Amino acid sequence: MPSAGPPREGTIPDAVERTLDNGLRVVAFEQRNLPLIAAQLVVRCGGAASEGESEAGLAALTAALLTQGTSERGATELAAAADALGARLDASSGYDASVASCSATTPAFPSALALLDEIVRNPAFADREVERVRTKSISDLTLTYANPSSLARLVAQRVAYAGAPYGHPVAGTAQTLATLTGERVRWFHERAYRPDDAVLILGGDVSVEDAFALAQRELGAWRAPQSPCVQPPAGGIPPPRARVVVVDKPDAGRTAIVAGRVAIQRASDEYYAGVVATSVLAGYSGRLNQEIRVKRGLSYGAGASLGARRMPGLFSASTLVEHTRAAEATAVTLAAIRSLVDAPADDADLVTRKATVTGGFFRSVETVDGVANALAEHVLYEVPLEELHVFARRIEAVDAAAVRAFAQRRLVDDEFVVLIGDADKFVAALDPAYGPVRVIPFPALDLGSPTLGG
Amino acid sequence: MTALPTISPASLAVSPLRFVDRTLPNGLRALLVPDRRVPAVAINVAYRVGGKDDPLGRSGFAHLFEHLMFKGTSDTAPETIDRLTEDVGGYNNAFTTEDITNYYEVVPSNHLERLLWAEADRLGSLQVNADNFATERDVVIGEYDQRILAEPYGMLDELVNRESYVVHPYRRGVIGSPDELNAAALADVVAFHATYYRPDNALLAVAGDLDIEETWRWIERWFGPIAAPSTPIPRVTVVEPPQTAERTYTYRAANVPLPAVEESYHIPAAAHPDAAALDVLEAILSAGRSSRLYQSLIYRNPLASSAFAGADLREQPGLFGVRVTCARGIALADARAALDVELDRVRTQAPSEDELARIGTQIASSLVRQRQTNSGVALALIRATLERGDPTLVNRDLDRYLAVTADDVLRVARTYLRPENRTVIEYLPA
DSSP: OOOOOOOOOOOOOOEEEEEOTTSOEEEEEEOOSSSEEEEEEEETTOSGGGSOGGGTTHHHHHHHHHTSBBSSOBHHHHHHHHHHTTOEEEEEEOSSOEEEEEEEEGGGHHHHHHHHHHHHHOBOOOHHHHHHHHHHHHHHHHHHHHSHHHHHHHHHHHHHHTTSTTSSOTTOOHHHHHHOOHHHHHHHHHHHSOGGGEEEEEEESSOHHHHHHHHHHHHTTOOOOSSOOOOOOOOOOOOOOOEEEEEEOTTOSSEEEEEEEEOOBTTOTTHHHHHHHHHHHSSTTSHHHIIIIIITOOOSOEEEEEOOBSSOOEEEEEEEEOGGGHHHHHHHHHHHHHHHHHSOOOHHHHHHHHHHHHHHHHHHTSSHHHHHHHHHHHHHTTOOTTHHHHHHHHHHTOOHHHHHHHIIIIISSSOEEEEEEOGGGTGGGSOGGGOOEEEEEGGGOOTTSTTOOO | OOOOOOOOGGGGOOOOOOOEEEEOTTSOEEEEEEOOSSSEEEEEEEESOOGGGOOTTOTTHHHHHHHHTTSOBSSSOTTHHHHHHGGGTOEEEEEEOSSOEEEEEEEEGGGHHHHHHHHHHHHHOBOOOHHHHHHHHHHHHHHHIIIIIISTTHHHHHHHHHHHOSSSGGGGTTTOOHHHHHHOOHHHHHHHHHHHOSGGGEEEEEEESOOHHHHHHHHHHHHTTOOOOSSOOOOOOOOOOOOOSOEEEEEEETTOOSOEEEEEEEOOOTTSTTHHHHHHHHHHHHSSTTSHHIIIIIIISOOEEEEEEEEEOOSSOOEEEEEEEEOTTOOHHHHHHHHHHHHHHHHHSOOOHHHHHHHHHHHHHHHHHHTTSHHHHHHHHHHHHHHHSOGGGGGTHHHHHHTOOHHHHHHHHHHHOOGGGEEEEEEEEO
């Protein structure tokens, strides 16, 4: 086998931040490999964590309606305008923020940014559009619930967070969506979409100075409202508690399994150790996939993720298996997580897992959208932008002791397990050591309830 | 309303991809694209073999074989490719289509020669044992479970191929059936490798931080010694007879949440002159929120959860599919009636020049986006070569799309979107 040559260093564009007179923070970067420019407006208090439990789906409905008409253009005209520019114009919500974004080729970008400004500042929220999007959102939930893996993720959030923020589904439920009105959407928009609490990331085939000038021209006249910023409700996250929740869905093609625990905040000192610990489990060569797919052929794949957020996010491991092998796969999954403590990775093992993490990071910033995403994450979680340049060094600095300590403190013990599938085929085989198993028939499942109904 | 300036699609032309195209004496063809902005390189090795080439009674075999290519050679242990990619911060994967099997890696550029060596090694001397053959077959059945059984509309894709073709092997799809996968034996693996995995059936595309002459020397060193057998490579010569009457099927499954329908129309191969107009027709029907299906079935009338059209252009004659999934509470007949109106419109009226210009800009922008990654560039070259016969087509695609006229779109809609040329599958909750 030939040996590798000397490595070349990767580079990440420098990001420059300024604040416009209206309070809007602008982060600009230059990356000139292709004639493309991207912008993301991060609406920091506009995420689903800011909405009340009884209004689940309000942030997502508000974001979805931004592209459905403005004071200047109806939904159809707006779509035609964006498509005629060959631009992408979108808005969507997560728990911690809503993001409105556009990207386009260099000659089309100034017009695309004008459209972004228009949808953020002057959405129409016409009654018929509210009704239409709400009805479609309710209809789409039927599709989401039909996929066992998608449903398992939603149930896992509830099991982990109950009634705390991050417990309710971002997309809402049929019951909560039915109560949302145009008036509530306008209320939420007025308090959340504001220059004094948003950050615009803008960059690509443009100089930093031109990027600021574009931002000033399109968004400089945006004024903050008098009303206070919408505030995330203060809700304590319940302590981790081992439990098994089964949603009995005999028509599911296969059983989806999610095991997890609430772990850490993005701003935590433990973040980089958490990323490396998760990488020991995740990816093709990670322990989960090795145990579940490569050694046992139990599934096409198994993975793990660490959802570090403003508040402690969810660590989860997941897979999808034949119903009759769900108990076996659950045991293998929990054992793989536990192996981080019982058979910890040594520093030599970590060399390759850390390479996977840093390699993935450098690839993620290959595109202008990727750089914008990375900057948006830093801005949202109040991580200094300079951290982007030292990401690889921070990962390198994590040693075996730190990974084991992280796993001991944050991952093993007290994991919950969610299984969505044909319960009769696996419940009896689940290890009694997990404790009592709660079985919820799918028709009785209520994602709108902190206890899942029943 | 603030008027927005119009963008001329021609103004979005990016500079042509510069690449060298060389062939070794053993028939291995290599396309090399130097681009030194990022210290990484994408390596793709595509073999001209796919689901349509599965041996009789072994549907799914080409794809199962793709998995086995990761299971070791006479010189290396299973998962060596993962060690050479993941462990140094890269990644690898592979996919099988009806026509090709493509293996790819992205690695830091100082590892390029090692990956060329590894690809040559598994082309030259694959070695699979009974144990990892059995385990990997279970993994592939697990993939079938995930994509076909657990995914509510997964089976519909299989049904579309199965019912649209009467004799052509495209009817078997790519993933195959668990029964036929279980019938496969280790001897089939050896025979398949000997038949299709040969240098004169492979296309190598390398894009990124590379020096052309140095890379070519490595290719000569590692791929050069692999002999091409003198036997001919079997090719599918079956021709699907023209369809003369509409065929309609109804299927039901317990996990179907909302009724759906797919209409699939026979269309010519990817290299046919009508292909560009069919792509434009697809975009008119379903690219973006201004597209006709979105506007009429989702926006103006809330009839559908989703509505898509797609020109599935293949090496041999493919399918133009139109799929509508009902919105909750909507009867399939009502959604289909609205779909019929839109399909009638494309068959009877040419699109306006404005609409065509908008589509041109959308397509031009997507061609620019495709250039963003080395892997996107390498794959575009692979597909142009193997599906359309010529890698230089990637530099003519924008002109090809901009040359499509409103009359061309009307003509292809009339020619191919005829009821007697289609298979309709209604897919309903049990």
